[in-house]
Amino acid sequence: MAHPSKLIKPKWSLYDTTDENPEHELFENYIVEFTDIAGIKAQYYIRDESIEMDTLYGESVNTAYLGPYETKIIYEPTDEATMTNAFGIVSEEMVQFAFIPKFTFSRDVSAGYNPKPGDVIQTTWNNRNYELVDAGEEAHIFLLGKMVWELILKPYRYSEQSDSAKTILKTPDSTLSDPITAYGDNEWIEEASSAIDDYTDVDEEIYGF
């Protein structure tokens, strides 16, 4: 026969997220405080949803961002493997997982907004930019379920969408006046080609120019 005290069920559980559950409050305070103390500083950029999107392709070329909002996230930097391919050095396969308590997110970023793919996080300690690929809340379901956003991050992709997109770059005021084009050999190709033949003595229309 079990001890009588074991027959009495607790009146609360961690999954009870109502205000009437002080243990939940305590636990939430714990993870928020832990994040504030031990978290890694980050700037959070919300993708501006007011920008009209192209219905056909489901995209907005002139994407803009709101923020930045200073906050802290929990993540363990992992090896960010890069691949050198035809386009240069890319980190397409690189994935980072980060966590942020929902309360922290509401307090620091936006109270009425949930993280979405397309948002951008900049970790200030190394000035790396990451694009949210997915936001979930299933991680650590037993202890932190429904209390923490789990963020899947990939390298930020810049395409001269807008001025706010440019501000996210590590060095938006770098010496590269035109950062995108500077990543190609265009200027060199132009000069080298002209040195080979600049088509000045022929009708360029023949050559499709």
Next chain:
Amino acid sequence: MKTYYYYQSLRRTIIQFLDLFNDIKVIRYARDGTTVTKYVEVPLKFAGKEKTWHWIYQRKDDEMLPMMSVTLTSIDFAVDRMGNKSNKIVKTVDPANNLVQRFINPVPYNINFTLSVWTLHMSDADQIIEQILPFFTPEIYMRVNIPEIGGTFDVKVIFQSCTPDITIEMPDEERRVIMWNLDFIAQTYLFRPIVPADVDSDGVNMIKKIITKIYGSEEGWDYRGLYIDGSTETTFTSGASGAEMEAMYIKAVPSGGEYYDVDGDPYYQYTLFD
């Protein structure tokens, strides 16, 4: 293949091919989606480069898009464009001194290129492709100049295909990636070494005159002779050739007379026998 030479025909073909796609731009709008803010020139590069180059000239944390890259995928001999393998092309390099150089017919090769286009937006890919394809019907021409041989030739570039590689299925950790691969064939030429214009060695000298003789029959050869201005007749002796023959001609022609051409060479008038 024992003489070093390098006319950069391959390199120049690559550069001229890259230049075809050098001024492609995509448009950017203001927040309202209609006001144009700028035209962005799409970066273009040839692959692959050394890792060092990328580390020096490129950041490695953010992905900068759109981007275009050209890859040389193969080089094939173009048997259908091969001309006479022994035919020589002669170029005059010093007309004053009658110096020329020659090279054997250029050898046709097809260079297969893949132009890869990587964009963040589908509409950017649309713009890039639409600025390329209409110019290929399905070919386009570009010029390659090889100063070493003193010549320029046209290279026909033929569009082959355009294949999208776009992410449709995206698990949690994936996102949409848009790439297009455009395949082209550049019909270029490679050259064998030039025989230099050097008369003191094995070089080539300019042919100034060609004297042809036609004998209508064996009897004509046996009794070959020539009439010079109808007044003097000289008969070749067997085996006479070169300077010996010329001496005979000169002997037969009054010196300093009207039978010498402007170069002082004897002028001959041949009459067919038989």
